[in-house]
Amino acid sequence: MVKYCRFALALVWVVVLMASLVSAAPSAYAQGTSFPRTVTDVLGRKVELKAQPKRLMLAEGFQIQTLGLLDKNPADLLVGWGGDLSALEPAIYATYLKAFPKLAEVPVVGAGTGDTFSLEKALAVSPDLAIFGAWQVPGGVQDPALQKFEAAGIPVVIIDFYRDPLKNTVESIRVLGEALGKEAAAKAYIDFYNSRMDRIRSRVAAGLPEKPTVLLHAYPGLWPCCWSAGSGGTGEFISLLGGRNIGADKFPTENGGQLNLEFVIDQDPDVYIATGLPQLKQKNTLSVGWGVDKAAARTSLAGVMEIPGIAELSAKDKGRAHGLWNFFNGSPLNILGIEALARWIQPTVFADLDPDAAMAEINRRFLAVPFEGTYWIDLKEPSRP
Incomplete structure (x- = not known):
């Protein structure tokens, strides 16, 4: 299915910190307080973060639900997001808006799809981290949007729950947890997810x-x-x-x-x-x-x-x-x-x-x-x- 005509709806573990950072301050890092750090996203890009991000741009607004797995107040982190959630899931959007009224003031940088995304609007909100779905950067590591963000000094991490979900779901949660300094929350959900998937995989393997x-x-x-x-x-x-x-x-x-x-x-x-x-x-x-x-x-x-x-x-x-x-x-x-x-x-x-x-x-x-x-x-x- 094309994007948004997709069906809805990952077990590869990726090390997202440089070994030197882990060994230098393991206890601080485990609490999500050790910056700068380098994370590796689902495209294998190494992304350097000088400080814990406080101003996020979500190229796909639907992923506010994903942020909500890691932070109970995801709206507090947003300075820009895609308009796909309001367009395609108005009931969910209305519920989030009721829970977090400030979402009404967050600038929309596009409808979530590549042909509607406004690079100018995204850069104008001055995020300290931009988050894209892999489907939104069809050029991969050479995608022009990534290159323009990099030229502006704005780090970008790529996640993926759509193209290769069995490989990238866990990896994407891990990447977000590391990038946002929310490792404990990410690990808790990964452990839950893996426990359910392991049961399914073991039975499939048995025949x-x-x-x-x-x-x-x-x-x-x-x-x-x-x-x-x-x-x-x-x-x-x-x-x-x-x-x-x-x-x-x-x-x-x-x-x-x-x-x-x-x-x-x-x-x-x-x-x-x-x-x-x-x-x-x-x-x-x-x-x-x-x-x-x-x-x-x-x-x-x-x-x-x-x-x-x-x-x-x-x-x-x-x-x-x-x-x-x-x-x-x-x-x-x-x-x-x-x-x-x-x-x-x-x-x-x-x-x-x-x-x-x-x-x-x-x-x-x-x-x-x-x-x-x-x-x-x-x-x-x-x-x-």
């Missing part, structure tokens, strides 16, 4: 009883069927869990692409998963996410399953039709989406996974603004043991 075909269908009802996940991005989650993504061979990137309806019907995937957003209220769209209750989410999924062609898929009658919040792709909360996918793709192996409990723990222990609503839904309510 899976089936390799079902899967269609991850982004935003059904908004355009002709069917925008599918590719092999990268969210498609990595399907592969990890032993699913055979019917769009993987056709779209070998994180962006995905359009599948022909006849192809989908011919493939008749064993598992059908729609993605959606809370504000989608049109006929045959999936309304799921912030502020949506389970009954409304299930009703909207039932409407999706009435779309001509989709209605004929055998997954509907087999109880293997589901709905998922779209923006687990591109978020360190992707562990919740992975657990939901695991239950759907390998129900006998992961029946005991409880993403609701995981979300409750994330809300209690980590997030500055707790998640509210329904983020995954089954067409048929699961039977209770």
Whole structure:
């Protein structure tokens, strides 16, 4: 899927301090007070920080949720941010604005996407650290935006929860923790994340009883069927869990692409998963996410399953039709989406996974603004043991 038509929703450890800094002041560094320091971002760039950043520019406004994992008052750090959160998740934006009214005064430097980002506005807010998603710097280490920030003496770190989430989710949290002097908070979330992922990986390694075909269908009802996940991005989650993504061979990137309806019907995937957003209220769209209750989410999924062609898929009658919040792709909360996918793709192996409990723990222990609503839904309510 293209950016913001992505599905929502990492275990590589990266050393982000120079060894000399660690050995020189280990106790101070562990408390996040040792600056200057050098961190290594997900592109392998070494970024020198002369002092603990106090003025952040978030090129992707959606990542305020990520900042909220590390700092309970993320708005206090911002001097500029992307406008994508207000445009694409207005309910989440409104909740953050209520919690942190000063966000209304933070200058918007673009809509979050590369073609709307204003370098001039970003430089004008004089950040002491700029944070970009890897998808926002298509030129990589040679991207012109990075070079202009560097020329202005403004350090930039690159994070990634979208292009290569299995590799970069943990790495990105670690990079942010080191860059912001929030190592303890970063470690706490990484430990939580790794404990959940380790359980999934160990069971996958022990062997899976089936390799079902899967269609991850982004935003059904908004355009002709069917925008599918590719092999990268969210498609990595399907592969990890032993699913055979019917769009993987056709779209070998994180962006995905359009599948022909006849192809989908011919493939008749064993598992059908729609993605959606809370504000989608049109006929045959999936309304799921912030502020949506389970009954409304299930009703909207039932409407999706009435779309001509989709209605004929055998997954509907087999109880293997589901709905998922779209923006687990591109978020360190992707562990919740992975657990939901695991239950759907390998129900006998992961029946005991409880993403609701995981979300409750994330809300209690980590997030500055707790998640509210329904983020995954089954067409048929699961039977209770």
